Every structure is written in C-alpha cells, then in structure tokens.
Amino acid sequence: METIKVAVNGYGVIGKRVAEAVTLQDDMELVGIGDVAADWRIKVVAAKGYTIFANTEEGRNAMDKANIPVAGGLDDLLEATDVVVDCAPKKFGAQNAEKYKRARLKYIVQGGEKHETTGHSFSAENNYASALNRENTRVVSCNTTSIVRTLSALKRAGLLKKARGTLLRRATDPWESHKNGIMNTLVPEPEIPSHQGPDAQSVDPELDVVTAAVKVPETLSHLHYWTVQLTKQASKEDVLEAFATSTRTAFINMSDDLSANNAVKELMLDLGRPHGDMYEVAIWEDMLKVEGDELYYAYLVDNQAIVIPETIDAIRALTGIEPDSPKSIEKTNRSLGITQRFI
Numbered sequence: 001m002e003t004i005k006v007a008v009n010g011y012g013v014i015g016k017r018v019a020e021a022v023t024l025q026d027d028m029e030l031v032g033i034g035d036v037a038a039d040w041r042i043k044v045v046a047a048k049g050y051t052i053f054a055n056t057e058e059g060r061n062a063m064d065k066a067n068i069p070v071a072g073g074l075d076d077l078l079e080a081t082d083v084v085v086d087c088a089p090k091k092f093g094a095q096n097a098e099k100y101k102r103a104r105l106k107y108i109v110q111g112g113e114k115h116e117t118t119g120h121s122f123s124a125e126n127n128y129a130s131a132l133n134r135e136n137t138r139v140v141s142c143n144t145t146s147i148v149r150t151l152s153a154l155k156r157a158g159l160l161k162k163a164r165g166t167l168l169r170r171a172t173d174p175w176e177s178h179k180n181g182i183m184n185t186l187v188p189e190p191e192i193p194s195h196q197g198p199d200a201q202s203v204d205p206e207l208d209v210v211t212a213a214v215k216v217p218e219t220l221s222h223l224h225y226w227t228v229q230l231t232k233q234a235s236k237e238d239v240l241e242a243f244a245t246s247t248r249t250a251f252i253n254m255s256d257d258l259s260a261n262n263a264v265k266e267l268m269l270d271l272g273r274p275h276g277d278m279y280e281v282a283i284w285e286d287m288l289k290v291e292g293d294e295l296y297y298a299y300l301v302d303n304q305a306i307v308i309p310e311t312i313d314a315i316r317a318l319t320g321i322e323p324d325s326p327k328s329i330e331k332t333n334r335s336l337g338i339t340q341r342f343i
C-alpha cells in the first residue's frame with residue numbers, strides 16, 4: 001500500500017498527539033520530529049524511537065548537550081517528507097510555512113495561525129472536498145473545530161438559522177500550568193464577537209454565528225453554551241438526530257454524574273484513551289432543551305485532542321490519497337477509537 005511520509009514540526013501539546021496518531025495510520029509513516037527544545041519533552045521523543053531533527057543551530061547545540069540523538073536539520077527532515085504538519089507555537093507556524101513553500105512541500109498549519117497563511121481553513125466533515133490535492137491548509141483551532149462540527153450538523157439537517165455562543169476557555173494547558181495561567185479571576189475577551197465566530201466563517205462563510213469568550217482558571221477543557229435560532233419548530237429528538245450526523249460528537253448525561261469536565265476527563269482516562277484525550281465534542285444530552293424554534297445546549301471541548309483527527313484527515317485530503325471524505329473520517333475514527341459512544 002502507498003504510504004504518505006509525514007513530518008511533525010513542533011512536538012508540544014498538539015505535535016506529540018499528531019505524531020502518535022500518524023503512527024496509527026496504515027497509509028502514513030512518521031519520518032521524524034522537528035523541534036528547537038532539548039528538555040524532558042524532547043527526550044521522550046527519543047525514548048519513543050522517533051527520529052529527531054533540530055530546527056535551528058541553537059536547538060542542535062542544546063540537543064547535543066542534552067545527549068539527544070539528532071538525525072539532522074530541518075532541511076534534512078523536509079527532504080524525506082511528503083507532508084509536513086506544523087505544530088510550532090502561534091506565529092512560528094507562519095514563519096515555518098515560508099520554508100515549506102521554498103522546499104515545495106505540502107503542509108498543514110494549526111489554528112494559532114491566520115487563515116491567510118494558507119488561504120484554506122479545514123474542518124473534515126464540512127470542507128474536506130475543497131482541501132483535496134491543495135498545497136496547504138490550516139486546521140482550525142479547538143474551539144472553532146467544535147463550533148463548525150456542531151453547527152454543520154444542524155445545518156445539514158436544515159435546522160440552523162443563527163447561533164450565539166459563550167465560550168468558557170481553559171486558561172492554559174495542564175503541563176505548563178506552573179508557568180502560565182490565571183487564578184481567582186475570570187478574564188473576558190475584550191471584544192464581542194470574540195475571534196472564534198469569525199474564524200468558523202473562514203471554514204463556512206454561510207454560518208450566522210456570534211461568540212463571546214471568557215478565560216477561566218482551570219486547565220482541562222473548554223465549555224461552550226449555545227443558543228440557536230432554528231429554521232422551524234423542532235423536537236429535542238430532531239436536534240439529537242442532527243448532532244448524531246457528526247461522527248465526532250458524543251452525548252453525555254448529567255444523570256450519569258458526568259456533570260463537570262473533571263468527571264469527563266476521568267472517564268477518558270478510565271477508558272484508556274491516550275493522555276485521557278477526548279476527540280469528540282461532548283454534548284450534554286439531558287441538559288439540551290428545545291422550545292419551539294429555539295435550541296439551548298452546552299458541551300465540552302478537549303482543546304488538546306479535538307484537532308488531532310482533523311489533522312489526520314487533512315493529511316489525506318492534501319495528498320489526495322483518499323478522495324472520499326467519509327472514508328477518511330471513518331478510517332481516522334477507527335484508528336483513534338472514536339465511536340460516538342463513550343460507554
């Protein structure tokens with residue numbers, strides 16, 4: 001079988017998960033990891049047996065000093081690669097993109113970069129087809145992915161008129177909460193709309209969506225509250241059926257005592273998900289309410305995990321190895337254990 005040679009540049013929260021997911025695909029091969037750091041996180045790369053490339057001379061020196069085996073520089077990594085998935089911090093992705101372009105390589109950047117970096121913003125169930133055989137795309141951020149996934153499901157069912165959401169955003173990621181984060185405060189984004197609504201329109205300009213966001217002092221996930229104006233009177237069953245058309249949503253219930261994000265994280269860990277990752281948008285089924293043509297609901301987004309299946313599909317779309325989006329999505333879902341039912 002033909003395999004796609006994939007490089008992951010930036011082995012942080014997203015990069016390590018993308019790398020692991022790539023190794024689970026029978027049509028992909030992980031050729032190596034690029035990074036600039038030389039601390040415990042990069043030592044894990046070596047321990048896992050992945051090949052490491054240093055992005056900069058400084059990084060190379062630091063890795064040598066830390067006895068991390070280095071196979072070469074960024075150019076060497078790019079030479080061996082069909083598609084590079086950039087997972088460097090915000091803004092570095094756009095800088096790295098210039099190097100990928102010069103190397104005439106297909107590439108993916110993550111949601112910290114602007115839409116203009118690639119001119120295409122990706123969400124598998126919405127616009128896989130328009131990414132087919134492109135040179136590059138941007139997998140939209142965790143919040144935006146959840147918005148496009150859920151609203152596209154309502155749109156497909158002919159139910160979506162307009163949507164207004166309030167996002168409670170985790171302050172920082174767990175591994176670095178000793179370095180960054182907030183305590184005993186709530187920090188609203190200064191403007192309404194917050195950037196996620198317009199960002200969702202970079203995938204689907206037809207979405208009538210407005211968001212407001214506030215940073216909250218916890219690290220586990222984001223929590224969204226939505227009010228949706230439906231196109232017609234509908235029942236709760238109609239809405240649940242519509243959400244279920246997304247293979248990457250799953251229902252949770254307060255009645256099951258899955259009543260907060262820490263309990264849901266524990267469930268993912270108990271299920272043996274790697275890193276306790278939840279790739280799905282977890283919608284509270286028993287909280288969801290429909291009144292006439294108005295819909296109210298809330299859901300959880302595992303910010304560290306939700307973009308991983310999207311990135312795997314984006315690799316297939318850019319290379320054209322799988323022209324059919326449902327086939328790629330199904331393959332990715334199977335490899336990551338995404339079944340729409342947690343238990």
Ligand SMILES: NC(=O)c1ccc[n+]([C@@H]2O[C@H](COP(=O)([O-])OP(=O)(O)OC[C@H]3O[C@@H](n4cnc5c(N)ncnc54)[C@H](O)[C@@H]3O)[C@@H](O)[C@H]2O)c1
Binds near residue numbers: 009041096110141142
């Ligand atoms: N953390 C999240 O929850 C989350 C969710 C969705 C999308 N994203 C997006 O994913 C991207 C990566 O975010 P992250 O949270 O994984 O970052 P991170 O800080 O956890 O990891 C970034 C990694 O890139 C390395 N790096 C730094 N400069 C580099 C360079 N020039 N070239 C290659 N590697 C370099 C760092 O050493 C680090 O290992 C960003 O665009 C971010 O907005 C993050």
